[in-house]
């Protein structure tokens with residue numbers, strides 16, 4: 001049975017090119033996952049098809065209305081008896097990371113809720129008890145791209161999703177160091193040469209050089225990862 005991923009969004013058309021390309025597409029074709037897009041606006045009940053309104057207490061922006069979201073969630077959840085892991089994409093959420101992707105890849109059903117421009121009525125969070133996820137400390141126009149990031153990170157982890165040449169090992173983030181520099185043909189390009197060690201045929205020396213490069217780069221570029229690596233927590 002494929003993992004079922006429901007996505008509630010005001011812009012289902014944004015998802016189609018992403019889910020219909022590359023690994024997310026191949027995972028669906030292989031029967032590893034099934035995507036279901038649902039337009040939140042289909043659950044608006046007034047003549048203007050409202051999905052949001054001004055915040056009580058005043059202030060800028062609009063707030064996604066609880067009844068519309070509840071109706072949409074209940075409608076899609078009824079379509080399949082498996083309980084869904086509910087996720088709301090929000091700038092206030094916990095930072096999404098590889099460990100979270102690995103945990104979510106074990107679920108058999110995921111429901112993602114993406115808003116646009118705005119926040120969610122707190123009763124959506126209180127009543128649906130979703131996991132709230134952010135993809136980083138920058139402001140997007142909506143949760144749609146964040147939902148696509150989360151889906152992409154999950155589906156590539158499903159057993160069989162990656163082809164042999166896609167690099168199944170994927171050490172960065174699982175062992176806590178970023179990658180070493182890589183080179184391919186030509187050996188010389190505009191006066192820049194491939195390091196001799198990589199052409200030496202000495203696999204032990206190559207492995208040593210790569211590990212040193214990974215450590216050096218992690219120290220320089222990702223002190224946060226380096227601190228965790230050194231304390232050996234494996235997280």
Ligand code: 9D3
Pocket residue numbers: 061089090091115116117118119133134135136137138139140141142143144146
């Ligand atoms: C003025 C308060 N803003 C919060 C920072 C309002 C607001 C801006 C943009 C509310 C939502 C959004 C749209 N962004 C998302 O829905 C979102 C998001 C993001 O902007 N950055 C990183 N991760 C995410 S997950 C969802």
